[in-house]
Amino acid sequence: MSSAPQFAKVVVFGVGLIGGSFALALKAAGQVGEVVGFGRTLGSLTQALELGLLDRIGFNVGQEVCNADLVLIAAPVGRSGEIMARLAPFVGAQTVVTDAGSTKQDVVAAAREHFAERLGQFVPAHPIAGAENSGAAAARADLYRQKQVVITPLAENPPAFVERVRAAWACCGALVRELSPAEHDHVFAAVSHLPHLLSFALVHELALRSNHELLFAYAASGFRDFTRIAASHPEMWRDICLANRSALLAELDGYRAQLDGLREALAAGDGARLEAVFELAREARRAWADRKVGE
């Protein structure tokens, strides 16, 4: 392979855990010439620069975006639209824009509005990685290694542009998958958005109790793991829940029906039914743990 980096210039909007780790991974792979960053506060951008996530802080969106090979939008999904509005008018003919949003149908709708006839230059994607810690200081070059990244290509995307986004994530060590935006949102409502909502709900419920000190004093490893995701970023998760509202409401209702059944079995003292549910759940969880890749 040639020693020239695949990406001469990459621009990142939002240099936190996700954007910062993407930049670090491309640098570690020697596949990026320079990384230019935009963000909400000069403080976070300065920190990112000091941490070596960025080569430069961007000041003029038009100048930076027009000749970029790749632009990554890595901000809470609620901010995708405003960022697209800032950069879309300036994207060069060969510039590919992608994102890292945890929801896709809302991001695609925003892209349709802001990129208009240039929609083909926006390739939606979602890296399935993260941590309860956020911000530039949490960025790691290996965050995406062996993790899945879901690309949800649009009919308007030229294959070469989809391939560029795929190649960038492959440089980060990620396992690239493809789903439609709708498939993506339904899958993640079930396996990610709902569990986050349920975990936040439990901690919130207990934290409001007058005896929460006593309760938390005896919480152990089961509670620790169940609630790890309740330490996730509130603004990010507010946006995800709102952006994927209809799918998440459907999942929440399905789950509530499941709880109703368990409550009925518990109230009736139906041990056989409880055990059957626990047994099936245990088998499914173990089968998943045995076969999964790219968690």
Next chain:
Amino acid sequence: MSSAPQFAKVVVFGVGLIGGSFALALKAAGQVGEVVGFGRTLGSLTQALELGLLDRIGFNVGQEVCNADLVLIAAPVGRSGEIMARLAPFVGAQTVVTDAGSTKQDVVAAAREHFAERLGQFVPAHPIAGAENSGAAAARADLYRQKQVVITPLAENPPAFVERVRAAWACCGALVRELSPAEHDHVFAAVSHLPHLLSFALVHELALRSNHELLFAYAASGFRDFTRIAASHPEMWRDICLANRSALLAELDGYRAQLDGLREALAAGDGARLEAVFELAREARRAWADRKVGE
């Protein structure tokens, strides 16, 4: 300290993860003369013997229990009563019996029935440790190190007997606490039993979907941690749920009300309310993680 072990003879009913780890820990501390085991199947007892958890397999309950310093009942709580019925008639005047049940009021009720006027010899306890793996093969000498053990003493217990149970767990490296049986059951319904039920429910709900293969293929680290306890022992958790039914039903209803509130906020697109819930949960989770001991 003297080199003689504090416990000349310990009898364990149920030599799985909990009973086996207790035996290993006492042996590692050099504080037990011999450990005699009883169990449901000769196969598991033979395995426990081969793994060095036991010195002998017990065959005659009366002979083994009459001169034991300490008897540990470490079986699913639903079996506590039948085990008490087998051993209670034979406990020597200086024999202390304790248990490792995850619920206490039901165990105390069974003890009241089976030990009758010897109730003072039964000191209820609950080691807050475990793993999704169960069975003798999962036993570890360090399972209880820095973990909490809750003793729920009875008015009938002579202080010296409570002290003996406390000392045994201290030998295992555990942090010994005291609660009343009722306090214990309410606390653990909230921080342990409910989360287990919620985790089992999510995996069961998804496992029954026709597209469960697709869903599980994209489940990542958040799902992994949230559902780790869904791989817990079905019979053990059936018994815990039934034994602590009233407290667990109350927790389940409180949680459902919490979910109703979140559903309402989500359906109304009330991002501020969602973010406030997530923010409070995150702060409480982080404060807990920073201060907790003995998880």
